[in-house]
Amino acid sequence: MALVGSLRKELAEAVASSRVLVVGAGGIGCELLKNLVLSGFVHIDVIDLDTIDVSNLNRQFLFQKKHVGKSKAQIAKESVLKFCPKASITAYHDSIMNPDYNVEFFRNFTLVMNALDNRAARNHVNRMCLAADIPLIESGTAGYLGQVTVIKKGVTECYECQPKPTQKTFPGCTIRNTPSEPIHCIVWAKYLFNQLFGEEDADQEVSPDTADPEAAWEPEEAAARAGASNKDGDIKRVSTKDWAKSTGYDTVKLFNKLFKDDIKYLLTMDKLWRKRKAPVPLDWNEVYNIDFLNAESCDSKAEFTVVGLKDQQILDLKSCAVLFAKSVETLRARLAEKGEKAELVWDKDDPPSMDFVTAAANLRMHIFSMNMKSKFDVKSMAGNIIPAIATTNAVIAGLIVLEALKILSGTVEQCKTVFLNKQPNPRKKLLVPCALDPPNPNCYVCASRPEVTVKMNVNKVLVQTLQDKILKEKFGMVAPDVQIEDGKGTILISSEEGETEGNNRKCLVEFGIRNGSRLQSDDFLQDYTLLVNIVHCEDLEKDIEFEVVGDAPEKAPQKLTEDPEKNIANGSDDGAQPSTSKAQEQDDVLIVDSDEEPSSAVSDINMEDRTQKRKLEQEDDHIRAKRMRVEQPADQDDDIIALD
Amino acid sequence: MVEKEESVISEEEAAQYDRQIRLWGLDAQKRLRGSRVLLVGMKGLGAEVAKNLILAGVKALTMLDHEQITEEVTRSQFLIPVDSSEKNRAHASLERAQYLNPMVEVKADNENVENKSDDFFLQFDAVCLTCCSRDLMIKIDQLCHKHQIKFFAGDVFGYHGFTFADLGVEHEFVEEKPKMVKPSQEISDGPEAKKPKIDPNETMMVKKISSFCQLKDALEVDWSGEKMKNLLKRTPNDYFLLQVLLKFRTDKGRDPLPECFPEDSELLLQIRNDVLDSQGLSSDLLPDDFVSWCFSEMAPVCAVVGGVLGQEIVKALSQRDAPHRNFFFFDGIKGSGVVDCLGVK
Numbered sequence: 001m002a003l004v005g006s007l008r009k010e011l012a013e014a015v016a017s018s019r020v021l022v023v024g025a026g027g028i029g030c031e032l033l034k035n036l037v038l039s040g041f042v043h044i045d046v047i048d049l050d051t052i053d054v055s056n057l058n059r060q061f062l063f064q065k066k067h068v069g070k071s072k073a074q075i076a077k078e079s080v081l082k083f084c085p086k087a088s089i090t091a092y093h094d095s096i097m098n099p100d101y102n103v104e105f106f107r108n109f110t111l112v113m114n115a116l117d118n119r120a121a122r123n124h125v126n127r128m129c130l131a132a133d134i135p136l137i138e139s140g141t142a143g144y145l146g147q148v149t150v151i152k153k154g155v156t157e158c159y160e161c162q163p164k165p166t167q168k169t170f171p172g173c174t175i176r177n178t179p180s181e182p183i184h185c186i187v188w189a190k191y192l193f194n195q196l197f198g199e200e201d202a203d204q205e206v207s208p209d210t211a212d213p214e215a216a217w218e219p220e221e222a223a224a225r226a227g228a229s230n231k232d233g234d235i236k237r238v239s240t241k242d243w244a245k246s247t248g249y250d251t252v253k254l255f256n257k258l259f260k261d262d263i264k265y266l267l268t269m270d271k272l273w274r275k276r277k278a279p280v281p282l283d284w285n286e287v288y289n290i291d292f293l294n295a296e297s298c299d300s301k302a303e304f305t306v307v308g309l310k311d312q313q314i315l316d317l318k319s320c321a322v323l324f325a326k327s328v329e330t331l332r333a334r335l336a337e338k339g340e341k342a343e344l345v346w347d348k349d350d351p352p353s354m355d356f357v358t359a360a361a362n363l364r365m366h367i368f369s370m371n372m373k374s375k376f377d378v379k380s381m382a383g384n385i386i387p388a389i390a391t392t393n394a395v396i397a398g399l400i401v402l403e404a405l406k407i408l409s410g411t412v413e414q415c416k417t418v419f420l421n422k423q424p425n426p427r428k429k430l431l432v433p434c435a436l437d438p439p440n441p442n443c444y445v446c447a448s449r450p451e452v453t454v455k456m457n458v459n460k461v462l463v464q465t466l467q468d469k470i471l472k473e474k475f476g477m478v479a480p481d482v483q484i485e486d487g488k489g490t491i492l493i494s495s496e497e498g499e500t501e502g503n504n505r506k507c508l509v510e511f512g513i514r515n516g517s518r519l520q521s522d523d524f525l526q527d528y529t530l531l532v533n534i535v536h537c538e539d540l541e542k543d544i545e546f547e548v549v550g551d552a553p554e555k556a557p558q559k560l561t562e563d564p565e566k567n568i569a570n571g572s573d574d575g576a577q578p579s580t581s582k583a584q585e586q587d588d589v590l591i592v593d594s595d596e597e598p599s600s601a602v603s604d605i606n607m608e609d610r611t612q613k614r615k616l617e618q619e620d621d622h623i624r625a626k627r628m629r630v631e632q633p634a635d636q637d638d639d640i641i642a643l644d
Numbered sequence: 645m646v647e648k649e650e651s652v653i654s655e656e657e658a659a660q661y662d663r664q665i666r667l668w669g670l671d672a673q674k675r676l677r678g679s680r681v682l683l684v685g686m687k688g689l690g691a692e693v694a695k696n697l698i699l700a701g702v703k704a705l706t707m708l709d710h711e712q713i714t715e716e717v718t719r720s721q722f723l724i725p726v727d728s729s730e731k732n733r734a735h736a737s738l739e740r741a742q743y744l745n746p747m748v749e750v751k752a753d754n755e756n757v758e759n760k761s762d763d764f765f766l767q768f769d770a771v772c773l774t775c776c777s778r779d780l781m782i783k784i785d786q787l788c789h790k791h792q793i794k795f796f797a798g799d800v801f802g803y804h805g806f807t808f809a810d811l812g813v814e815h816e817f818v819e820e821k822p823k824m825v826k827p828s829q830e831i832s833d834g835p836e837a838k839k840p841k842i843d844p845n846e847t848m849m850v851k852k853i854s855s856f857c858q859l860k861d862a863l864e865v866d867w868s869g870e871k872m873k874n875l876l877k878r879t880p881n882d883y884f885l886l887q888v889l890l891k892f893r894t895d896k897g898r899d900p901l902p903e904c905f906p907e908d909s910e911l912l913l914q915i916r917n918d919v920l921d922s923q924g925l926s927s928d929l930l931p932d933d934f935v936s937w938c939f940s941e942m943a944p945v946c947a948v949v950g951g952v953l954g955q956e957i958v959k960a961l962s963q964r965d966a967p968h969r970n971f972f973f974f975d976g977i978k979g980s981g982v983v984d985c986l987g988v989k
Contacts, residue, residue: 055663
């Protein structure tokens with residue numbers, strides 16, 4: 001047998017002549033590029049829309065401090081060429097969802113490897129690879145955990161065959177009226193930022209919700225309240241931003257409105273506070289003068305203690321108020337500088353933006369009797385930060401290349417999904433390979449004629465909502481074209497700009513859409529057609545605009561079972577099977593999305609979908625129970641018992 | 645032992661290490677900051693471990709390697725620039741290693757580890773050996789074990805790799821566990837809850853101890869006797885593969901080379917027979933085809949093993965989270981990674 005390094009000659013040749021695409025040059029991407037060139041891959045395209053941030057440097061090792069602000073794809077390429085100048089790398093500082101990267105583009109490659117951190121892009125690449133019939137290696141990491149899997153059209157499940165849990169959202173009245181957890185206050189503060197400085201969104205109201213069904217003693221009362229406040233033309237009619245502008249963003253007025261007047265209004269909705277602790281309004285003058293009223297607070301003045309990071313200190317009430325005032329002033333000035341119709345975009349890495357949310361959220365937490373949170377913790381929650389380290393990414397990127405080699409050897413049937421756990425499972429496995437599942441015949445993406453049924457109120461849902469929330473956000477399309485199957489082929493939505501603009505604010509019913517209507521939705525870039533069946537429904541829950549039939553409210557993660565076959569290979573027992581155990585491997589980690597709020601550095605590049613899904617890591621209950629049983633009680637002299 | 649730095653973490657460090665501090669906490673980061681590590685052998689695996697430790701933010705890393713660069717090494721080592729004027733593996737890796745994180749003191753030493761005095765090792769909190777002979781590893785482990793220095797070893801042979809750890813008889817560490825919140829507790833994150841629930845934001849640290857054996861005991865398991873039959877069934881055959889490859893290394897003074905494939909694979913089969921026979925074991929434990937998969941260092945395997953090994957060193961130095969005890973075996977063909985405990989009484 002001829003070997004080139006560790007590889008058989010034929011495989012080494014296949015590797016050298018292949019052309020591969022790496023989507024993402026971040027945590028996994030850097031490690032992956034390194035592994036690819038060292039393994040003999042030559043023709044590599046790498047694409048990433050992001051620029052380098054200092055928080056990347058603990059793991060994205062191709063970058064140094066001096067590269068902060070520069071294109072990840074470009075610098076990654078330059079760094080790799082330093083230790084492997086023979087590699088032929090093409091770098092794109094761009095979004096993979098750009099229509100330039102069409103099916104033809106994808107067909108250039110022998111295989112595609114994702115190194116992404118958000119679901120929208122994963123869905124998109126999934127569809128492009130299906131359309132081009134190119135194998136795709138998917139992966140993800142979060143903290144100590146990671147996963148790699150292989151997707152090949154017609155052979156394996158595609159990325160969207162199994163429904164993935166969607167981002168957790170909170171009902172409007174929880175955010176606006178009755179927060180009970182810090183996250184509710186943080187979401188409120190982010191909404192407030194947008195209402196004051198950014199793009200105003202009807203779904204991001206911060207003022208008390210008078211239509212809260214829980215607030216009404218009699219059912220008619222809620223409607224009456226809502227009606228009354230509209231008639232009075234109170235603050236709700238004037239946009240928050242306009243009101244703020246009219247006061248010149250006066251911080252005292254702003255503070256008193258948000259943290260005193262609005263809270264007092266909430267208190268009048270007394271039914272809400274029958275079983276809950278009522279909020280306590282704050283007055284600017286009282287808070288600001290705390291020093292004189294209460295000697296104790298002098299000790300709690302924000303001093304940097306030695307123990308934690310500066311950002312990990314929890315501020316006292318007055319410091320919060322001061323921080324609020326300061327950040328409002330800074331943001332106001334920035335907005336004014338930008339001009340008349342300017343809007344700011346919230347960015348967790350921008351100190352005033354972060355200060356604003358920290359302060360506003362903490363003030364609200366105080367009002368609602370919650371323990372306040374440090375800026376460090378608020379940043380984690382507000383920015384959906386996924387902790388990340390180099391070693392997890394290194395392991396996953398190594399596994400990706402090993403799967404790639406199997407594909408290039410022509411042995412896709414040997415490919416596996418591999419999970420990386422934090423601790424070995426009861427069968428001593430730290431890395432758990434599992435057989436790949438065949439495609440789901442009912443998959444709404446890769447089935448031969450995908451179809452879904454969606455419940456909605458056709459009298460209320462706007463065409464815009466259908467396009468943005470349903471087709472793009474829920475069903476992952478980037479540029480949908482929609483035709484009504486009404487015998488006339490009426491065009492409802494055109495992906496060409498301007499063509500169907502006029503339809504956006506109209507309700508579906510105005511186009512004759514009713515119960516039983518069918519909409520043919522196409523995304524030509526993804527070469528994807530989805531037939532949408534409409535079911536008219538008038539009693540969906542509040543805040544819910546549509547429901548996909550077949551979606552359970554909280555879908556359990558797919559239980560992947562280990563292939564028993566692979567443990568019994570030709571009489572050479574791999575030995576790791578406890579002879580008495582019949583338990584099936586059920587260690588699951590979903591492919592995790594990091595979905596960090598991107599820094600404003602990327603706001604220049606047009607991103608179609610900035611989904612804000614939080615990382616979800618779920619263990620099968622069975623395994624959780626098992627792990628709890630072997631836990632030792634908290635005792636200093638405990639020994640670890642190796643799980644046999 | 646690890647110097648406990650009392651000073652505050654700088655703004656620069658807080659910004660750079662943010663994503664890992666959010667994972668393993670500030671205390672762990674501080675302990676890393678006070679740790680000095682010796683890394684022996686700067687081939688593919690060594691480069692991976694060096695990268696991982698430097699990025700993690702240890703105080704100092706010394707890369708010790710007396711060998712010269714060869715063509716084979718440039719294929720699997722990303723710290724050595726192609727136009728390097730340095731001939732020694734450690735020195736050639738120094739510049740790019742330092743660039744990974746200027747806050748770490750990175751040093752290169754081109755002496756042979758065999759010639760280092762005992763005292764040399766005492767300046768380190770952890771020692772990690774790659775590319776070393778079995779006898780040398782055993783000897784250095786004994787020294788480390790005696791002086792409470794964390795000892796690690798690792799190697800990659802083709803598609804296979806292994807790591808070993810000896811953290812001493814009483815390795816202390818903490819684990820973070822969720823706190824159960826009772827309704828009567830003063831601290832609460834919201835209005836009165838009606839029943840106790842696990843508050844995901846509240847956690848507590850639980851102290852634990854783990855006990856490790858020396859490498860000698862781990863490699864010299866006596867398989868005779870009825871009781872051992874069960875253990876044998878559950879032991880990955882990678883363990884025996886390791887023994888064969890270490891013997892090859894001792895006998896030939898090098899690892900199997902692709903250009904010597906015919907004669908080296910012949911020798912490997914011979915050694916397999918000798919090693920298994922001498923322990924009263926059947927050669928079925930390692931079927932002949934093993935020879936196809938253990939030549940040269942595969943880059944992706946170095947990445948996987950280097951990642952696991954790097955993280956084990958980080959865990960041991962930061963004394964946080966349960967260490968793997970005491971072997972990790974990786975089979976790149978099957979994609980299996982197994983932690984096994986051998987030699988511990």
